[in-house]
Amino acid sequence: MRYFICVISLFLLVGVQAQVVITGSGKAPVSIENFQVSPDGKNILIKDLQQSGVIELVGQNQARYRVEGALEGGALKSRLIEMRQNQVIFNRSYVGATRDMIHQFADDVVQAITGYPGIATTQITFISKATGAKELYVMNVDGTSVRQITRDRSISGSPSFSPDASQVAYTSYKSGYPDVYVVNLKTGQRDRVAGFPGLNSGAAFSPSGSRLALTLSKSGNPEIYTMSASGGSLVRVTKTRGAEASPSWSPNGNSLVFASDDRGSPQIYIASAQGGEMKRLNTGFLYATEPVWSPDGKKIAFNARIGGAFQICLYDLPTQQTRQLTKSSNNEDPSWARDSRHLVFSRNGQLVLLDTLSLETYEIKTGLSQCTEPSCSK
Amino acid sequence: MIAFLLPACKSSKPYDSSAGTGTYDGDYTDMSELPQRGDFNPDQDVDYSTFRAGGKENGTIYFATDSSTIASSERGKLDRIATWLFQNTSKSILIAGHCDERGTLEYNRALGEQRATSVRAYLIGLGAAANRIYTHSYGEEKPAVSGANEAAYQKNRRAEIGVVMK
Numbered sequence: 001m002r003y004f005i006c007v008i009s010l011f012l013l014v015g016v017q018a019q020v021v022i023t024g025s026g027k028a029p030v031s032i033e034n035f036q037v038s039p040d041g042k043n044i045l046i047k048d049l050q051q052s053g054v055i056e057l058v059g060q061n062q063a064r065y066r067v068e069g070a071l072e073g074g075a076l077k078s079r080l081i082e083m084r085q086n087q088v089i090f091n092r093s094y095v096g097a098t099r100d101m102i103h104q105f106a107d108d109v110v111q112a113i114t115g116y117p118g119i120a121t122t123q124i125t126f127i128s129k130a131t132g133a134k135e136l137y138v139m140n141v142d143g144t145s146v147r148q149i150t151r152d153r154s155i156s157g158s159p160s161f162s163p164d165a166s167q168v169a170y171t172s173y174k175s176g177y178p179d180v181y182v183v184n185l186k187t188g189q190r191d192r193v194a195g196f197p198g199l200n201s202g203a204a205f206s207p208s209g210s211r212l213a214l215t216l217s218k219s220g221n222p223e224i225y226t227m228s229a230s231g232g233s234l235v236r237v238t239k240t241r242g243a244e245a246s247p248s249w250s251p252n253g254n255s256l257v258f259a260s261d262d263r264g265s266p267q268i269y270i271a272s273a274q275g276g277e278m279k280r281l282n283t284g285f286l287y288a289t290e291p292v293w294s295p296d297g298k299k300i301a302f303n304a305r306i307g308g309a310f311q312i313c314l315y316d317l318p319t320q321q322t323r324q325l326t327k328s329s330n331n332e333d334p335s336w337a338r339d340s341r342h343l344v345f346s347r348n349g350q351l352v353l354l355d356t357l358s359l360e361t362y363e364i365k366t367g368l369s370q371c372t373e374p375s376c377s378k
Numbered sequence: 379m380i381a382f383l384l385p386a387c388k389s390s391k392p393y394d395s396s397a398g399t400g401t402y403d404g405d406y407t408d409m410s411e412l413p414q415r416g417d418f419n420p421d422q423d424v425d426y427s428t429f430r431a432g433g434k435e436n437g438t439i440y441f442a443t444d445s446s447t448i449a450s451s452e453r454g455k456l457d458r459i460a461t462w463l464f465q466n467t468s469k470s471i472l473i474a475g476h477c478d479e480r481g482t483l484e485y486n487r488a489l490g491e492q493r494a495t496s497v498r499a500y501l502i503g504l505g506a507a508a509n510r511i512y513t514h515s516y517g518e519e520k521p522a523v524s525g526a527n528e529a530a531y532q533k534n535r536r537a538e539i540g541v542v543m544k
Contacts, residue, residue, distance in 0.1 A: 134519075155519050157483060157484065157517075158483070158484050171487070175419075176419035176420045176421045177420060177514070178515060195415075196412075197412035197415055197512075198412045198491060198513050198515075199488065199491040199513075199515050201487045201488070202484050217412065217515075218411065219409060219411055220410045220411055220495055220498070220499065222491050222492055222495070241409075243446070243485075243488040243489055243491065245484050245485045245488035246484045246488075259485050259488075264444075265444050266444070266485055287444065289482045289484075290482050290484060305480070308480070310482065332482050333482065333483065333484075372483060373483060373484070
């Protein structure tokens with residue numbers, strides 16, 4: 001074993017010998033050479049690799065890896081090279097919009113070097129009130145390709161992607177009632193999937209995409225249910241006198257985490273997706289809402305109200321420890337990126353990407369005001 | 379993976395009469411089911427002036443922070459609403475729950491609904507007909523007054539009761 005910057009060690013296994021193990025906030029040293037993609041392709045790649053949190057861009061002398069690329073006939077031809085053995089790890093050609101090709105290349109580099117999924121190709125769905133009404137939007141995590149999905153002049157809220165990011169489930173008041181809709185982003189087709197008496201809201205796709213977890217009040221009180229993503233086949237999960245909200249699935253689809261105020265102020269609970277006993281997470285905060293389960297299953301991010309403002313916190317399931325990630329301003333509605341390391345949330349109407357290890361934040365410049373309730377594609 | 383997640387579907391616990399145990403109450407008697415939606419639009423077809431006639435505020439029930447409990451100060455208003463329902467047997471009402479801006483958006487949608495269902499349950503307890511009482515939640519989207527201070531928050535934590543005009 002040989003250590004780089006104390007925490008990066010060489011992984012000497014057959015077949016993956018070119019990969020490093022990244023622990024803590026360690027980074028792999030990478031050099032960008034001969035990346036001839038005008039006009040600002042290199043800057044896009046630099047930003048993508050830096051935001052991954054696992055890559056440190058260095059000069060060729062300190063680098064363990066080298067990336068190269070050039071546009072040839074509209075395609076991006078690119079390579080990742082392990083420099084010590086001068087071994088080509090991959091040699092790939094991408095097609096599509098320049099920015100999208102670079103994002104995909106960046107994610108492939110991160111995956112090949114560290115084994116973790118990159119987040120540069122992440123899509124974000126969110127709500128903005130820039131037009132005066134709360135409408136649904138989708139964009140890239142770098143703030144580009146912003147698409148307005150709804151033009152209902154009503155209230156939209158609580159959007160979340162299907163696992164393949166082809167659909168978004170969200171709440172809309174467009175009929176006058178708060179109902180859950182699923183919109184297909186390719187065809188534009190929109191179906192109302194839950195329109196029961198009372199509140200229908202907070203839908204989240206199961207990891208397989210076949211079911212939704214959501215809040216319904218049809219029994220006379222807001223409770224968590226699951227249902228088929230195309231409607232019907234309801235399973236009631238909670239049965240309390242409190243209000244339950246904001247369900248999020250465990251990655252194996254067996255459990256749900258959600259907020260409940262059954263004991264007074266809202267707290268975070270976990271229950272089987274089939275219903276049954278609720279287990280309270282002892283987060284240490286009086287007011288805790290909007291929990292989201294990390295894709296690796298180990299962490300719950302949530303909102304805590306601290307001193308009158310909302311902050312983003314992490315509950316680590318193996319150690320049962322809570323960590324407060326943001327300290328100032330007002331931060332709401334965390335959503336995990338697919339690497340289980342980055343969170344996107346809203347800060348005073350702007351969207352922010354946070355590296356939960358380094359605590360570095362990056363403002364996502366959407367060009368829109370009053371942005372809330374972001375949710376990442378996985 | 380996570381041991382405490384696994385004991386799903388344990389046998390039901392006996393009903394605990396103290397609300398708010400945070401457990402799945404197996405023998406829990408349901409709240410009164412909500413009626414099927416009527417043929418009306420909550421944004422357009424509800425008249426909130428009926429219970430405000432003569433400068434009275436009978437149609438607005440106020441709540442403490444994060445609470446959906448009916449305060450004793452609000453019960454007289456609900457007695458009068460129930461009486462009105464007894465006297466107007468062909469009419470239905472809509473209870474729209476609202477929150478101040480300090481909660482998170484999705485939790486406030488649920489809390490607004492719970493305020494409405496809490497008022498509804500109270501009226502049913504007084505003998506009002508369950509199938510004539512609809513509920514609705516606007517969460518924190520429609521504050522009564524603007525302002526980031528306790529006086530404004532107090533006015534925004536409310537359930538507004540109106541008469542369905544269809």
